[in-house]
Amino acid sequence: xxxxxxxxxxxxxxxxxxxxxxxxxxxxxxxxxxxxxxxxxxxxxxxxxxxxxxxxxxxxxxxxxxxxxxxxxxxxxxxxxxxxxxxxxxxxxxxxxxxxxxxxxxxxxxxxxxxxxxxxxxxxxxxxxxxxxxxxxxxxxxxxxxxxxxxxxxxxxxxxxxxxxxxxxxxxxxxxxxxxxxxxxxxxxxxxxxxxxxxxxxxxxxxxxxxxxxxxxxxxxxxxxxxxxxxxxxxxxxxxxxxxxxxxxxxxxxxxxxxxxxxxxxxxxxxxxxxxxxxxxxxxxxxxxxxxxxxxxxxxxxxxxxxxxxxxxxxxxxxxxxxxxxxxxxxxxxxxxxxxxxxxxxxxxxxxxxxxxxxxxxxxxxxxxxxxxxxxxxxxxxxxxxxxxxxxxxxxxxxxxxxxxxxxxxxxxxxxxxxxxxxxxxxxxxxxxxxxxxxxxxxxxxxxxxxx
Amino acid sequence: xxxxxxxxxxxxxxxxxxxxxxxxxxxxxxxxxxxxxxxxxxxxxxxxxxxxxxxxxxxxxxxxxxxxxxxxxxxxxxxxxxxxxxxxxxxxxxxxxxxxxxxxxxxxxxxxxxxxxxxxxxxxxxxxxxxxxxxxxxxxxxxxxxxxxxxxxxxxxxxxxxxxxxxxxxxxxxxxxxxxxxxxxxxxxxxxxxxxxxxxxxxxxxxxxxxxxxxxxxxxxxxxxxxxxxxxxxxxxxxxxxxxxxxxxxxxxxxxxxxxxxxxxxxxxxxxxxxxxxxxxxxxxxxxxxxxxxxxxxxxxxxxxxxxxxxxxxxxxxxxxxxxxxxxxxxxxxxxxxxxxxxxxxxxxxxxxxxxxxxxxxxxxxxxxxxxxxxxxxxxxxxxxxxxxxxxxxxxxxxxxxxxxxxxxxxxxxxxxxxxxxxxxxxxxxxxxxxxxxxxxxxxxxxxxxxx
Numbered sequence: 088x089x090x091x092x093x094x095x096x097x098x099x100x101x102x103x104x105x106x107x108x109x110x111x112x113x114x115x116x117x118x119x120x121x122x123x124x125x126x127x128x129x130x131x132x133x134x135x136x137x138x139x140x141x142x143x144x145x146x147x148x149x150x151x152x153x154x155x156x157x158x159x160x161x162x163x164x165x166x167x168x169x170x171x172x173x174x175x176x177x178x179x180x181x182x183x184x185x186x187x188x189x190x191x192x193x194x195x196x197x198x199x200x201x202x203x204x205x206x207x208x209x210x211x212x213x214x215x216x217x218x219x220x221x222x223x224x225x226x227x228x229x230x231x232x233x234x235x236x237x238x239x240x241x242x243x244x245x246x247x248x249x250x251x252x253x254x255x256x257x258x259x260x261x262x263x264x265x266x267x268x269x270x271x272x273x274x275x276x277x278x279x280x281x282x283x284x285x286x287x288x289x290x291x292x293x294x295x296x297x298x299x300x301x302x303x304x305x306x307x308x309x310x311x312x313x314x315x316x317x318x319x320x321x322x323x324x325x326x327x328x329x330x331x332x333x334x335x336x337x338x339x340x341x342x343x344x345x346x347x348x349x350x351x352x353x354x355x356x357x358x359x360x361x362x363x364x365x366x367x368x369x370x371x372x373x374x375x376x377x378x379x380x381x382x383x384x385x386x387x388x389x390x391x392x393x394x395x396x397x398x399x400x401x402x403x404x405x406x407x408x409x410x411x412x413x414x415x416x417x418x419x420x421x422x423x424x425x426x427x428x429x430x431x432x433x434x435x436x437x438x439x440x441x442x443x444x445x446x447x448x449x450x451x452x453x454x455x456x457x458x459x460x461x462x463x464x465x466x467x468x469x470x471x472x473x474x475x476x477x478x479x480x481x482x483x484x485x486x487x488x489x490x491x492x493x494x495x496x497x498x499x500x501x502x503x504x505x506x507x508x509x510x511x512x513x514x515x516x517x518x519x520x521x522x523x524x525x526x527x528x529x530x531x532x533x534x535x536x537x538x539x
Numbered sequence: 540x541x542x543x544x545x546x547x548x549x550x551x552x553x554x555x556x557x558x559x560x561x562x563x564x565x566x567x568x569x570x571x572x573x574x575x576x577x578x579x580x581x582x583x584x585x586x587x588x589x590x591x592x593x594x595x596x597x598x599x600x601x602x603x604x605x606x607x608x609x610x611x612x613x614x615x616x617x618x619x620x621x622x623x624x625x626x627x628x629x630x631x632x633x634x635x636x637x638x639x640x641x642x643x644x645x646x647x648x649x650x651x652x653x654x655x656x657x658x659x660x661x662x663x664x665x666x667x668x669x670x671x672x673x674x675x676x677x678x679x680x681x682x683x684x685x686x687x688x689x690x691x692x693x694x695x696x697x698x699x700x701x702x703x704x705x706x707x708x709x710x711x712x713x714x715x716x717x718x719x720x721x722x723x724x725x726x727x728x729x730x731x732x733x734x735x736x737x738x739x740x741x742x743x744x745x746x747x748x749x750x751x752x753x754x755x756x757x758x759x760x761x762x763x764x765x766x767x768x769x770x771x772x773x774x775x776x777x778x779x780x781x782x783x784x785x786x787x788x789x790x791x792x793x794x795x796x797x798x799x800x801x802x803x804x805x806x807x808x809x810x811x812x813x814x815x816x817x818x819x820x821x822x823x824x825x826x827x828x829x830x831x832x833x834x835x836x837x838x839x840x841x842x843x844x845x846x847x848x849x850x851x852x853x854x855x856x857x858x859x860x861x862x863x864x865x866x867x868x869x870x871x872x873x874x875x876x877x878x879x880x881x882x883x884x885x886x887x888x889x890x891x892x893x894x895x896x897x898x899x900x901x902x903x904x905x906x907x908x909x910x911x912x913x914x915x916x917x918x919x920x921x922x923x924x925x926x927x928x929x930x931x932x933x934x935x936x937x938x939x940x941x942x943x944x945x946x947x948x949x950x951x952x953x954x955x956x957x958x959x960x961x962x963x964x965x966x967x968x969x970x971x972x973x974x975x976x977x978x979x980x981x982x983x984x985x986x987x988x989x990x991x
Contacts, residue, residue, distance in 0.1 A: 172786075174774040176774075277956075293794070300779035301890075
């Protein structure tokens with residue numbers, strides 16, 4: 088275990104940890120509607136093209152494009168409107184040369200049409216152009232509200248004199264030529280049949296759920312949510328519901344870590360608080376690891392407990408501790424390990440260190456257990472630093488910061504405080520990262536602030 | 540209603556909408572542990588200081604600082620160690636001049652001490668300095684694992700010859716002076732008693748939950764989660780589980796909007812698909828609005844349905860439609876309204892428009908109903924644009940984009956596609972905003988990409 092005494096930069100340490108996760112958790116089938124935030128277990132392909140039929144993208148007339156060629160304001164094309172295609176119905180109208188069919192946005196295009204002329208570029212012979220537009224606009228309207236028509240018409244269409252379409256057939260003038268395919272959504276233009284729509288390992292967002300349902304995919308195979316065991320250790324730690332006597336501190340880390348586990352799609356399993364006793368800690372850890380997919384030991388802050396954590400992880404199995412120490416502040420004494428493909432982390436006892444380190448190693452591990460290939464990109468804002476931040480080269484520093492709107496954009500003000508102080512994070516909007524090779528940051532510099 | 544025919548820029552439109560939300564939803568009490576993502580209903584203050592006692596931030600010796608003044612490598616101070624303060628116990632040791640007490644990180648400091656000397660700056664008289672450090676490190680260790688000690692010791696401490704602390708009292712040399720308060724966390728240094736720890740209207744993150752539990756606050760008053768009624772309209776729209784016949788399209792918007800409602804802390808209430816009939820739509824909308832806190836009508840894409848939506852919102856109550864039309868692409872025909880303090884939105888039928896517009900108006904409204912004063916900052920990344928984007932001045936354009944890592948940082952490639960195509964958003968990682976006053980963006984420009 089030559090890495091053991093090394094203090095690695097965080098990116099290298101994370102690679103070492105994620106390399107241990109060789110298998111994705113087994114899949115389970117869930118309703119697509121409930122799959123938000125889950126991760127696809129298999130590649131999903133389109134069972135049919137989308138849209139499955141040609142649709143109009145405008146209110147207007149389905150036409151044969153050639154019938155409009157050369158049409159202009161001064162020399163309009165004349166077409167006979169022989170029917171209307173109702174929404175949600177097949178376009179059972181056969182167009183001959185010189186014929187057109189009324190169609191609404193989203194409506195189906197007849198086989199014999201190949202373009203749509205938008206209503207604004209037409210005029211009904213003998214009427215102002217607005218007549219048809221408004222007649223289209225009021226189909227299905229109730230008399231009860233037609234008195235409000237003068238204020239509720241579509242802005243681009245003036246008031247109209249009639250509320251009924253003229254009797255079919257009627258004649259229109261077309262003032263602008265359309266090309267083949269114009270204003271028409273082609274079959275498969277959204278997705279073609281059998282196209283790969285989502286890869287395995289994709290974290291599902293609202294649009295992904297919508298995309299699946301659009302294809303009638305009502306169920307989806309997703310990775311089981313990882314169960315993450317969380318143990319707090321330290322003779323000084325008591326449950327939050329207890330009154331704290333002298334020397335006693337309530338458990339924070341179990342709950343902050345549980346929240347971060349939930350946000351990453353995992354299920355936190357709180358194992359409680361274990362006294363500073365090797366056997367007790369080993370037994371609790373072994374049980375949680377056996378029934379779970381990942382283990383987090385929130386070590387007490389003293390050296391003795393940190394070292395006991397190392398020994399417990401070593402005894403749990405192979406490879407055990409991967410490294411003890413990460414080149415960051417806060418969080419240097421983090422223990423990164425794995426046992427038989429399950430990540431095992433020993434977090435520093437300080438609440439700020441624990442959260443930052445869990446974000447650095449625990450959150451990516453939870454995603455990776457679900458098979459996520461590219462981790463969801465983290466939200467970052469760009470802000471101007473209000474004061475200097477000192478740092479040491481060779482170490483990544485994470486400084487909590489508060490964000491405020493200033494005249495030139497966001498201003499980031501560091502919230503300085505020891506990593507024992509949870510309220511430095513409560514009072515912060517995000518974290519400023521001082522890169523490994525920089526000796527601090529200057530007031531006035533533009534910096535990236537991770538929303539945290 | 541003079542605003543009615545105006546097309547407002549999105550920021551002004553949002554101000555108009557949020558001004559209608561005059562009351563926060565009533566509070567309910569939940570377990571703090573389950574309050575992640577909820578919004579505080581009242582200001583919360585600290586019932587006691589944190590920490591409630593003085594704690595050591597180091598492993599070392601609690602001392603009277605004056606006893607170390609002038610100490611150096613060549614002229615150490617000698618102190619008598621008269622006891623050890625166990626973790627989680629009161630520091631019942633009274634120090635006289637020249638005396639010290641062993642203390643662990645996080646341990647309580649005796650009343651008579653005012654600083655901590657870290658163990659690395661001391662040496663036990665007659666031993667190497669490592670002796671005490673390692674003795675501290677192995678308290679509670681089991682013989683079963685002590686054989687692994689050579690590989691598991693803390694990196695900065697060499698192997699030690701003994702596993703027991705010397706019998707008390709013993710003598711140490713101190714090589715470095717400490718100031719009053721050094722390595723000591725003061726009472727209330729994290730939060731003082733009665734300090735305002737969280738304002739009303741605060742969206743609770745993992746660290747906030749931890750901060751509350753650290754103070755023993757086991758329950759918290761939060762705003763009730765807003766119930767958001769969602770109706771889809773359009774004769775062409777069918778439920779996702781149905782096979783789509785010619786001219787029919789499965790409902791997408793109900794589900795993408797429901798996902799966004801959940802992400803913002805609301806409860807989506809799906810009202811189903813309503814035919815293009817004024818009475819049916821009005822009845823369904825009135826029922827959902829009466830039992831809910833907000834209403835979203837995902838209008839069909841045709842002009843007739845959009846206008847019917849306007850009329851329904853007008854009939855639902857005052858003030859009704861606030862504006863019909865927002866200066867964005869996609870999403871211009873959005874209807875923004877409110878009825879008796881409840882936001883009512885009419886979204887365009889196109890799925891891309893619907894999502895972008897709901898993000899622009901619906902999500903802020905859900906937060907505001909819960910009393911959130913400052914909306915959670917949205918995640919943005921900075922990327923170099925791979926190709927030109929055309930736009931029109933006077934309109935905010937939102938262009939879906941895919942992000943890839945390039946040699947100089949992230950590269951954003953626009954996913955062009957009509958706003959009817961849900962897969963433009965499925966295939967995108969975020970949205971590029973082209974500001975109101977810009978005529979497009981150039982390839983090679985650095986742009987903000989909203990994670991979406």
